[in-house]
Amino acid sequence: MMGPAHSLSGAAAWLGVGAAAAAADRPMPWPVLVVGALICAGAALAPDLDHKSATISRAFGPISRGVCEVTDKLSYAVYKATKMQGDPRRTGGHRTLTHTWLWAVLIGTGTAVLAMTGGRWAVLAVLFVHMVLAVEGLLWRAARVSSDVLVWLLGATSAWILADILHKPGNGADWLFTAPGQEYLWLGLPIVLGALVHDIGDALTVSGCPILWPIPIGRKRWYPVGPPKPMRFRAGSWVELKLLMPVFMLLGGVGGLGALGVI
Secondary structure, three states: OOHHHHHHHHHHHHHHHHHHHHHOOOOOOHHHHHHHHHHHHHHOOHHHHHOOOOHHHHHOOHHHHHHHHHHHHHHHHHHHHHOOOOOOOOOOOOOOHHHOHHHHHHHHHHHHHHHHHOHHHHHHHHHHHHHHHHHHHHOHHHHHHOOHHHHHHHHHHHHHHHHHHHHOOOOOOOOOOOOOOOOOHHHHHHHHHHHHHHHHHHHOEOOOEOOOOOOOEOOEOOOOEOOOHHHOEOOOOHHHHHHHHHHHHHHHHHHHHHHOOOO
């Protein structure tokens, strides 16, 4: 999938989680719903850190391009070191390490620990990165014609405002994890979800996605999970743009209304 569809699916997924949480009598305060949806939209771009032409590679200028190059090389090295007889030869690391459930869990867990133990500045950093990515993904047409500095300023301003709102009592800093010292632990959840939604979206495309690595399937450790080939589509095709993106918007709207108790 392309960046906009990934981000939209991430936001819709978190809004769906909000509806499920409300049905389970653990409703999200509205700041958690909004912040989580934006983080999940941004996190749904993150697995493409292994691709130098992806939306995320442009998000932070030379810094993100450099991170993408390093991640591509790391992913390729891991692929070569762990591939089995049935895995094909590759020349790069795209759709390998960062497109697995294990990567999603590790990144989400690391972010949750950082937010929980690092104080306000750590929370601001997490929010800033994901607000910028959310702008790049959800508002991609505007972001493409705007300067990077304007996008960064919007991300920084949004992060500052949302961090202030979350910090107020009852607004969700301790949502779901209520023990002392566990504030903001939930921030890892939309990051895990965003990465997994990205992987599922890529699994629907022609190449599939090795979500289950390092679990071997047959003679492959990097088995490209996906539906039957006739049901797959090419990234950027009409199926993605004309069918899936409207569906994501509809599901996100229904999920948001359910999370807020409107329906």
